[in-house]
Amino acid sequence: MIVSPSIAPTPFRAWLYLIVFSFRQLARLKQMVRIAVGLLVLTCMVTALVTVRFGWDRTEQRIRRSHVRLVEFVAGGMAAPVIESSPAVQLMKKESAPLAVYSRWMVFFIFLGFLLPLWNLAFATSALGSDRENRSLIWLMTRPIPRWGIYLAKFFAVLPWCILLNLGGFALICLCSGRVGREALQLYWPAVLAATLAFTAVFHMIAALFPRPAIVGLLYAFFFETILSELPVPGTVKRFSINYYARCLMYSAAGDSNVPVESASLFVPVSDRVAWLVLIGVTVVITAAGMYLFSRTEYRDDA
Amino acid sequence: MQNADSINKELSSIPNSEIRIPNSAMPVLMFDQVTKWYGPVIGVNHVSLELRPGITGLVGANGAGKSTLLRLATGQLKPNIGSVAVQGVDAWNWQAKRHVGYCPDIDAFYEDMSGRQFVRSMARLCGFSKADAHALTDQMLTRVGMADRADRRLRGYSKGMRQRIKLAQALLHEPILLILDEPLSGIDPIGRQEMLDLFRELAAQGKCLLISSHELEELEKLTDQVTIMARGRIAAVGTLTQIRDLLDDQPLTIRIDTDEPRSLAALLVRSPDVVGVELEPRVLYREGNLQSLIVRAKNPKRFFREVTRMVVDENLNVSHLEALDDSAHAILGYLLGGSGKT
Numbered sequence: 001m002i003v004s005p006s007i008a009p010t011p012f013r014a015w016l017y018l019i020v021f022s023f024r025q026l027a028r029l030k031q032m033v034r035i036a037v038g039l040l041v042l043t044c045m046v047t048a049l050v051t052v053r054f055g056w057d058r059t060e061q062r063i064r065r066s067h068v069r070l071v072e073f074v075a076g077g078m079a080a081p082v083i084e085s086s087p088a089v090q091l092m093k094k095e096s097a098p099l100a101v102y103s104r105w106m107v108f109f110i111f112l113g114f115l116l117p118l119w120n121l122a123f124a125t126s127a128l129g130s131d132r133e134n135r136s137l138i139w140l141m142t143r144p145i146p147r148w149g150i151y152l153a154k155f156f157a158v159l160p161w162c163i164l165l166n167l168g169g170f171a172l173i174c175l176c177s178g179r180v181g182r183e184a185l186q187l188y189w190p191a192v193l194a195a196t197l198a199f200t201a202v203f204h205m206i207a208a209l210f211p212r213p214a215i216v217g218l219l220y221a222f223f224f225e226t227i228l229s230e231l232p233v234p235g236t237v238k239r240f241s242i243n244y245y246a247r248c249l250m251y252s253a254a255g256d257s258n259v260p261v262e263s264a265s266l267f268v269p270v271s272d273r274v275a276w277l278v279l280i281g282v283t284v285v286i287t288a289a290g291m292y293l294f295s296r297t298e299y300r301d302d303a
Numbered sequence: 304m305q306n307a308d309s310i311n312k313e314l315s316s317i318p319n320s321e322i323r324i325p326n327s328a329m330p331v332l333m334f335d336q337v338t339k340w341y342g343p344v345i346g347v348n349h350v351s352l353e354l355r356p357g358i359t360g361l362v363g364a365n366g367a368g369k370s371t372l373l374r375l376a377t378g379q380l381k382p383n384i385g386s387v388a389v390q391g392v393d394a395w396n397w398q399a400k401r402h403v404g405y406c407p408d409i410d411a412f413y414e415d416m417s418g419r420q421f422v423r424s425m426a427r428l429c430g431f432s433k434a435d436a437h438a439l440t441d442q443m444l445t446r447v448g449m450a451d452r453a454d455r456r457l458r459g460y461s462k463g464m465r466q467r468i469k470l471a472q473a474l475l476h477e478p479i480l481l482i483l484d485e486p487l488s489g490i491d492p493i494g495r496q497e498m499l500d501l502f503r504e505l506a507a508q509g510k511c512l513l514i515s516s517h518e519l520e521e522l523e524k525l526t527d528q529v530t531i532m533a534r535g536r537i538a539a540v541g542t543l544t545q546i547r548d549l550l551d552d553q554p555l556t557i558r559i560d561t562d563e564p565r566s567l568a569a570l571l572v573r574s575p576d577v578v579g580v581e582l583e584p585r586v587l588y589r590e591g592n593l594q595s596l597i598v599r600a601k602n603p604k605r606f607f608r609e610v611t612r613m614v615v616d617e618n619l620n621v622s623h624l625e626a627l628d629d630s631a632h633a634i635l636g637y638l639l640g641g642s643g644k645t
Contacts, residue, residue, distance in 0.1 A: 007431075007432045007435060009429050009430030009431045009435075009476065010430045011397070011430055012430075013427075013430045013431075013432065014427070014428050014429060014430035017424075017427040017428060017430075018428060021424055021427070021428065025413065028413075028415050134411055134413075135409055135411035136411045136412065136413055138379070138405075138407055138409065138411065139413075139425060139428070139472075140428065141378075141379060142377055142378070142379075142400055142403070142405045143400060143425070143428040143429060144397055144398065144400040144401045144429060144430065144476070145397060145400075145428065146397045147397065149397075298379065298380050298381060299379065300374060300379060300380065
């Protein structure tokens with residue numbers, strides 16, 4: 001019996017299916033999912049433990065460490081209100097407030113500096129990287145779908161995973177941190193979303209261009225991004241990193257809530273609008289460049 | 304290698320029109336002066352080839368350029384010079400892939416899937432609707448003899464079963480051009496016969512099959528139309544007989560069984576085309592006085608005419624006449640200057 005297709009096959013239907021197919025394929029990367037979830041659970045546990053055991057308010061510790069009470073004792077009781085209202089002590093109190101401490105350590109340092117790029121790297125490099133490593137890319141490259149379409153479909157397939165993991169993971173970590181976490185979630189989720197889009201685009205392109213995308217991605221995330229954005233380096237060179245613009249959005253949100261951030265002399269932020277434009281622009285431009293390069297690159301089935 | 308060199312030179316000087324596969328239809332696959340290199344290594348060199356409906360075997364030693372040729376045809380590689388077209392569409396273009404079914408040699412699958420899921424996914428990736436993909440999958444799995452075993456995970460499949468699944472996915476969209484890289488590898492003898500029958504059936508439907516195989520005996524059973532590659536070049540294209548005829552420098556070896564071997568040998572050595580005659584030692588189990596002459600002759604066509612005339616004129620009894628080295632193995636051996644092993 002010969003079956004004749006009732007509806008003519010179309011490349012658009014094939015492309016839509018490729019998104020679904022690739023999304024499911026990513027779910028099958030069990031090792032990757034387990035590592036990501038494991039890391040999330042560990043972070044949530046540590047955060048919850050710190051919240052319950054120590055809390056996030058460090059005012060007393062810092063005042064004790066900087067001997068403010070001793071100065072007040074020596075100067076006498078009359079001088080205490082003056083010392084307390086001095087700009088240095090006021091700044092110290094602001095910097096030691098729960099939201100400021102939580103933002104500095106959990107959001108800027110651990111989440112933005114480590115978890116977000118790592119989770120993005122894990123999934124975004126796997127969309128094409130796993131097909132390349134398993135040599136199964138041949139099955140996609142011999143289908144009647146434009147090469148740029150394959151790249152774009154893979155990007156759309158991996159994006160929900162990255163958003164789910166980054167935004168969902170961020171929400172979960174914040175919810176494990178009580179009231180201060182909920183405040184941080186409200187302030188920073190848009191920046192997490194914007195950074196996720198840009199990082200996903202970059203790591204996806206790395207997977208299309210390099211045969212060992214995870215290694216190149218790690219080098220990019222923890223050398224290029226870290227050196228440019230994490231270290232207190234003055235100047236405009238840090239503007240080449242995605243982390244910088246995500247940080248600008250976060251610092252702006254923090255500033256609106258009167259949360260002190262990095263010294264303005266070291267970190268010269270751009271406006272919210274510019275940061276958004278750059279992050280969305282990077283996502284679009286890098287994805288377009290990836291589509292172009294992928295459509296011109298030869299992928300041999302024995303490579 | 305002197306033979307191979309001179310033969311290559313001679314064959315490459317033959318105009319394309321003389322080695323084209325005779326068929327009036329537009330070429331399904333056309334290589335036009337194609338050169339492809341990987342850094343300093345040349346994969347294929349100045350290849351021109353036209354394939355039309357039917358089965359063509361692709362043979363050549365390892366590193367001869369077969370895989371590069373197949374990858375160019377399937378649009379995985381882009382030629383550095385020249386062009387490759389499938390049904391007139393550039394093979395690199397995604398639209399050409401509508402016409403191509405590819406059964407690769409590599410054994411990479413989505414191992415977590417069952418055979419049925421894999422073929423169905425490939426059908427969906429060809430753009431078929433869900434219902435059509437289901438129906439086509441069932442049809443193709445039946446066609447390759449995997450319908451009853453398709454629900455097992457791919458990672459548990461034997462090599463032969465994987466080959467059949469690869470073939471099923473290649474047939475899904477009814478392509479006019481089927482490129483099969485070692486399709487019989489790992490398939491048992493009964494399965495091989497089924498596959499050969501399927502290939503013949505597909506060819507009879509007007510499809511163009513390009514089959515790369517090291518299994519020359521199987522290939523010979525399937526088609527006598529071969530493309531022989533050597534050192535990145537097309538060394539010869541055509542039927543085995545046509546190619547053998549072109550090998551004038553390489554005398555054909557013929558066995559002639561006769562009851563008057565000495566008389567016939569005396570006649571044969573006078574022929575200008577005969578290079579040598581050997582009397583094969585008598586074999587006891589042969590009936591009567593028959594004995595074999597092993598003759599090496601140039602210009603086979605003229606030689607066979609001459610032998611026929613001698614036999615008739617001298618009224619000799621010839622019970623058997625067989626060319627010993629016009630098999631694909633032997634021809635390949637001559638062209639490649641070796642044993643013909645690929």
